Amino acid sequence: MRECFQFESMSMLDHGNDIREWYLDLKRVTMGLKPEKTWQLPSWIHSSEIRKHIEATDDQIVELYQVYHDCGKPMCRTVDRCGKQHFQDHAAVSKQRWIECSDGSSEALQIADLIGMDMDVHTLKAADVDEFTKRHQALTLLLTGLCELHSNSQMFGGTDSTGFKIKFKSINKFGFRIVSFLES
Numbered sequence: 001m002r003e004c005f006q007f008e009s010m011s012m013l014d015h016g017n018d019i020r021e022w023y024l025d026l027k028r029v030t031m032g033l034k035p036e037k038t039w040q041l042p043s044w045i046h047s048s049e050i051r052k053h054i055e056a057t058d059d060q061i062v063e064l065y066q067v068y069h070d071c072g073k074p075m076c077r078t079v080d081r082c083g084k085q086h087f088q089d090h091a092a093v094s095k096q097r098w099i100e101c102s103d104g105s106s107e108a109l110q111i112a113d114l115i116g117m118d119m120d121v122h123t124l125k126a127a128d129v130d131e132f133t134k135r136h137q138a139l140t141l142l143l144t145g146l147c148e149l150h151s152n153s154q155m156f157g158g159t160d161s162t163g164f165k166i167k168f169k170s171i172n173k174f175g176f177r178i179v180s181f182l183e184s
Helices: 012-030 048-056 059-068 090-101 106-116 126-133 138-151 162-183
Strands: 005-007 077-079 085-087
Touching: 012 048, 012 059, 012 138, 048 138, 048 162, 059 106, 059 138, 090 106, 106 138, 126 162, 138 162
Parallel strands: none
Antiparallel strands: 077 085
């Protein structure tokens, strides 16, 4: 993971650690503390469901998921003729790689499941939101997705870029639906 790069100067491992730092800052925000990072935050982040979820979640499982969610990217990396890298089916490859390297405990399998579902919140379609919401991992995936979006923002040209705004609009809209469903 140290030899494979998310972009320019950020290795996959650095990327995982960066997402973890964003998440820890997000936890501070949900507790009413001032953020250390510059966020574009959705209004649903301050809901009681989010706060309850963060407080009840096994932080070690979430940390290992966030740091190692792309552990399979080096195995599925390809570069096209234009020099752009691709990571075909990297979530499934990363899940399998995690399983191969883990101790097989129930915690390791929970992490593997999160890794395997990591891209789901980014590729979610409106018709699939209700089904996604039924997963007990939905809020962990949603919050991590928000952190991934911010961590990757420099790849899109910053938080003012069209790419970031499109991705944020999507995660904001689906996050609102997910949290509203859980609050009802």
